[in-house]
Every structure is written in structure tokens, then in C-alpha cells.
Amino acid sequence: MASNRLACHDCHRIVEPDEEMCPYCSSTSLTEDWAGYVVITHPEESEIAEKMEVSEPGEYALKVR
Incomplete structure (x- = not known):
């Protein structure tokens, strides 16, 4: 994984x-x-998806600071 990729604070998508705006949630x-x-x-x-409240397939960050 390229460490320069970004994560969205709102939906945790990578x-x-x-990108200047999340293409998934517009944040x-x-x-x-x-x-x-x-x-x-x-x-x-997926139990992880349930815990993260994720309903769409994709790449996600587990922790966003």
C-alpha cells in the first residue's frame, strides 16, 4: 500500500x-x-464491515486520526 494514499475521516474509504474530495461520500x-x-x-x-458500519465493498482504513 502506498503510504501517501489518503483516508476519509467520515467514511474511512481509502x-x-x-483527491480533494472523497468520491464516495463527498467529504x-x-x-x-x-x-x-x-x-x-x-x-x-463481514463482521468487520458490521463493526465499521460499512455497507459497500471497498478499501477502508481501520483507524483515521
Whole structure:
């Protein structure tokens, strides 16, 4: 994982470093200060997705500071 990718404070999605707005939730609160990486492919079957309140497949940061 490229450490320069950003994470959204609101939805925890991982986005490319050139993004100024999260393409998933439209938040402008993006940060390089995140830790942990999870790919959720079937959120309806995932305990992690349930705990993170994720309903869409994608790449997520576990902790966003």
C-alpha cells in the first residue's frame, strides 16, 4: 500500500493522494494520518464491515486520526 494514499475521516474509504474530495461520500476531510487497511468484498457477510458500519465493498482504513 502506498503510504501517501489518503483516508476519509467520515467514511474511512481509502482514496488516491490527488483527491480533494472523497468520491464516495463527498467529504473534504481527507488525511494521510491513518492506520490499518482492510478490503471488504462482501459487507453483508463481514463482521468487520458490521463493526465499521460499512455497507459497500471497498478499501477502508481501520483507524483515521
